Amino acid sequence: MPHVLIVDDEPRMLELLKLYIQPYGYTCQLVDSAQQALDLCRQHVFDLILLDVMMPDMDGWTCCRLIREHSNIPILMVTARNQREDIIRTREVGANDYISKPIQEGELIGRMEVLLQQQYDGLSYDRESYRCSYLQQKISLTKTEFELLGVFLDSPRRVWTRDQLTTMLWGAEASVDERTIDSHIRHLREKLRVCGFPIEQHLETVRGIGYRWTHQ
Structure with a gap:
């Protein structure tokens, strides 16, 4: 059962993402700050991270870059925008993919499944x-x-x-x-x-x- 860390400063978004993915067999850990996410990643093993971009104190881009210093866990950025610079920055900080708000359940699950199929503790596996x-x-x-x-x-x-x-x-x-x-x-x-x-x-x-x- 994949264990997913969900990071967002908005309680409603945390609960919505949890509501979307739990029926598909995922277990969820919810945190509302980037610093909490960093601390948890050093203490526990997750299969995937859903990481919001716009957060106070530390944004998702910075959090992703810091996670990449010690972990290759698949990271799916959650952004309110869908512009070219966001796509470029996703790659620059080491994230695997991104999804734009408002989030559609089917698209979210599809992107998560692709990342989980391809990444296993840094091991990439591409069937196609x-x-x-x-x-x-x-x-x-x-x-x-x-x-x-x-x-x-x-x-x-x-x-x-x-x-x-x-x-x-x-x-x-x-x-x-x-x-x-x-x-x-x-x-x-x-x-x-x-x-x-x-x-x-x-x-x-x-x-x-x-x-x-x-x-x-």
Whole structure:
């Protein structure tokens, strides 16, 4: 269940965003200042941040830039404007995307889902282009390794047996030795480890059963 930090100085907007996203299985942490957001990001792990731009004391642009000094968490900026300079600044401060007020529920959920599919603790996973990278460093995966990683990312915390993984990758009728899965897992781990991704914190071997991916 993705954990989302929502940052906005307006109580009504905080509650509205929470009302929009909770029915889709997200858990929410609400804060009304950029400083609170910075403090929480140093203490807890979130899957995504919804960050308002116009706030007193510290604006969202500054908050985003400071978060980027220690975290690659996906950040979706929430702005009252939709001008070219806002789009440019979104990239300059390190945000992943932006959405303009008034917010439409469908657009919000769609943008959130894209960011959550593509970013996992700095790991970028793009199904359409079959590309995977970590902190902008390309990871060369085989088709099977790429699809295996996708299975894990789609179902964090689920324990997958070797038989289940075989079925997901090659179909129920495939005759594949379970050691083949172990081999692909080993290669996948090594490639992610070499590029610096903390694979030991995410891909866990469940003794006697199979494997599980966790978001730390």
